[in-house]
Amino acid sequence: MNQPKRYLITAALPYANGLKHIGHLAGAYLPADIYVRYLRAQKRDVAFVCGSDEHGTAIPIQAMKENTTAQAIIDKYHPIIQQNFADLGISFDIYHRTSSPIHHETAREFFTSLHERGELETKETEQYYDETAQTFLADRYIKGTCPNCGNDSAYGDQCERCGTALSPDELINPVSTLSGLPPVKKLTTHWYLPLNRHEEFLRKWILADHKDDWRASVVGQCKSWIDGGLQPRAVTRDLDWGIQVPLPEAQGKVLYVWFDAPIGYISATKQWAIDNGKDWQPYWNDKETKLVHFIGKDNIVFHCIIFPVMLQLHNNILPDNVPANEFMNLEGDKMSTSRNWKLEMQDYIDDFIKPENGGSQMADVLRYYLTAIAPETKDSEFTWKGFQDANNSELVAIFGNFVNRAFVLMHKLCNGKVPVFHNELMDDTDKKIIAQISATKEKVETLLEQYKFREAQFAVIDLAREGNRYLQEREPWKKASLIEKINKGEAEGNVAQLQQLIDNSMHISLQLTANLAIFINPFLPFTAQKMLHMMKVVDKILDWSNAGSMKLLSVGYSLRAPELLFRKIEDAEITHQVEKLKAGLAAATAAQQVADTKAQASAAVEIPAVKPEIVYEDFEKLDLRIGTILAAEKVPKADKLLKLEVDLGFEKRTIVSGIAQHFAPEAIVGKQVVVVANLAPRKLRGIESHGMILMAEHDGRLFFVNPEEAIGAGNTVK
Structure with a gap:
């Protein structure tokens, strides 16, 4: 396969709503x-682009928590995250912002291009609306009980306790985070990307063309989405924070963050090209460019299905390729910001990357360990003991030990200079280690090209x-x-020959x-870089074309005195980090218990207010009838809904009721219920659905309202 003319490498845009942890890294x-x-x-010609994702509800939600504005939040966290990456050696060509004018324009x-060519659809749908705040609610502005684990603080898009992806309709007893009151459904118009039109393209492109060169987990997740039937996906939202939809009839609407954010790769490339006097277009429009997205597995659907359709x-x-990684856990548990079970990049930098603690070399220790346990094919786990062992037993005892021994012995036995090599004394041991150097070059090349x-x-x-083994076998001392x-x-x-063997x-x-x-x-x-300093050579030596050469250091060239590449990490440091982690969890747990206690106390005394007064004639309009449930079944793809067949004596009705989270279908057949019989039908x-079942609610549970005796x-x- 021909080598690409250029490379465009992207890394997922992190939300600028808080500090990022080592799982993200x-x-x-x-x-x-x-x-x-x-x-x-x-x-190679390569551009490495990334930047802060500064739109979406995560930003204003954080602003509410910190009692400030969304703009202040992104202005606070963008530079911190950018510096964290730099401190840990992440070498972006540009770290951009989606709040920038060039991104808004892009x-x-x-959006306009897709809209004008008829590639988008408009739909009027019911969305949750907060009547008190007088605003439509994005998924993150809705909280309720998770139907999967019972967490009563699950968001409308995900439960952070069990990790289940949700929709607001699946939450039990949803409330608005703005007012604390239950929202209502209200009609609104939005623009949609009809993914269902592109199933054939995606099936061929992913499941046929890339089934062998993409990671199995990526292909598997994509196949699950495609086989499940793709649905139109909204590309707009009713929010006041984000990129305004460029249509006169779309006042008060912004581009949905999942549509806006990946376009950030393109706008970042544009800005990078401007800054460096380049043309950005070949990086996105020339088929001789190799585009690779590096992401976590929670972003697979966006980068493998939605964004490719857009592109x-x-x-x-x-x-x-989209070499997505699995998740990295921490000390036996899933990382969680809400539970304070995490190791943020900033914390590591504060604790380890100081001159007295090893400086930037400790950034490499973290890089080494995270790569050694990289979750490339399955979830992995960071432990502080594993971190210590990787440093002490591998970096210090193997890599650092060999380099240090080579320099110490060179200064002791060769006057601090690179000795001549005597070809006539080369033997099989010498040839073997030289061959291993060449083989390592080929192996590393192959593995990196395969994202391993x-x-x-x-x-x-x-x-x-092998270098340590070679020195041990040669024993020049x-x-x-x-x-x-x-x-x-x-x-x-023979002194001369012995010295020649030492030289070799x-x-x-x-x-x-x-x-x-x-x-x-x-x-x-x-x-x-530290090794280059010790060898007194320039960066040019790091060119890959030099790898495998046995003439990198000139004979007679003086080298600097050895410096330890890595320091040993002591047990006390590890104990401190584990205790710090546990203390953080305990503090977060205690805070949550206090909040739960307050919420329970509030719920215990809080009775919903009586609705506005009506007259008897209003009540007379209701036709309430006793019905008997003849059959019940779950509504497909709607975890909250049951389809009921109800006998009203004079006819049988189909009624759809949102009680699936509270009752098993087979358990309610034969139950008598009270039905609002003259309610207008609704789909x-x-x-x-022809009617409504009356239910009583207590402590988050539903109860049937029915007669004491069968009638x-x-x-x-x-």
Whole structure:
């Protein structure tokens, strides 16, 4: 396969609503950075773009928590996140903002292009509306009880306790986070991307063209979505924070954040091109460009189904690969911001990346461990003990140990200079280690091209391990000791040949060290720079074309004194971090218990207010009848709804009732209920419902209102 003319690498845009943890770093940004550093070493034309996602409800919600404005929130967190990435060696070519004018312009143009060509649909649907706040509610502005785990603080898009993706209609007892009151349904018009029109394209492009080169988990998730039948997806929302929809009839509506955010890759590329005197268009429009999205698995549907449909309709190139990672857990539990069970990048930087604690080298320690446990094929787990072991047993004891030994011995046995290599004394041991250097280059290349970063890093560490074995087998220090004894007349031997053997072992070790700097650079860039300093060479040596060479360091060249690449991490440091983590969880748990207690106390005394007064004639309009449930079944794709067949004596009615979370269908057959018999028919999920079942509610549970004794169906209730 021909090498692409250029590369465009993206990493998922993080929400600028708070600090980001190491799970985010491991999922998208670190693997992307490793790949980009490798491409740069290959001298490929590459642009690495990312930026803050500054729209969506997460931003104003955080503003409410901090009692400030949405603009203040993004202005606060954008620079912090940007600096965190820089401190940990993530080398974006541009870290942009979706609040920028060029992004607003790009997103509006994208929407307008699709709209004018008839690629969008308009629909009038019922959405939740807060009558007190007088606003439609985005999913995150609705809270209720999760139907999956019973968490009474689940959001309208996801339960953060169990991780289940939700819709507002699935929540039990939903309330508005703005007023604390139950919302009502109100009609509103929105624009939709009809994904159902593009199932055939997606099926071929993903399930046929990329079934072998994409990760199985990515293809599997896409297949599940496609096989389940794709539905039109709204691209607009009734909000006041975001990019205004560029249509006169869409006042008060903004582009939905999932539509707006990925376009941020394009606007970031435009800004990067402006800043660097380049043309942005080939990076998005030329088929000789290789586009790769690095994301976490929770973003697969957006980057593999929705955004590709948008790109195809907009005549842009499609991603060549989307190497999504699974999730990284922490000390046996899922990372959670709400439960304070997390390790934020800022916390790690504050605790470890200080001159007295190892400085930027400790950034590389985190990079190393996160790559070693990268969740490439399944969820992985960060433990502080594992972090310590990776540093002490691998970076210190293997990689750092070899480099340090090579430099110490070079200064002790070769006067601090690169010794000459005597070809006539080369043996099979020398040839083997030289061959291993060349083989490592090919192995690392292959693995990185396949996005297998964990295995690639292991191959580099394994080469350092072989270097230690080589030195141990050669034992140049013993040869030097023998030379000293010969010179004292305490032993016999060929001093010249012994020195030549020392020279050969040290020459190979130093050339191996230079190769290790090239190989480790994509993974541990700060370490590579420190090695260059010790070798007194410039960055040019890190070009991938130099990898495998045994002439990287010139004979007779003086090298600096050795410096330890990594420090040992003590048990006390690890104990402190574990205790700090547990303390954070305990504090969050205690705070939640206080909040729950207050909520329960409030619920215990809070009785809904009596509705406005009516006259008897209003009540007389209701026709309440006794009915008997003859059959009940769940409504497909609607976890909250049951379809009931009810006998009213004079006829049988189909009634759709939102009680599926409270009753099993088979358990209510035969139950007598009170039915509002003269309610106008209404369609719910395509089923026409003729009536309403009266229910009583207490403590989040529903109860049937029915007679004490069975009476004939159709009798009136007065």
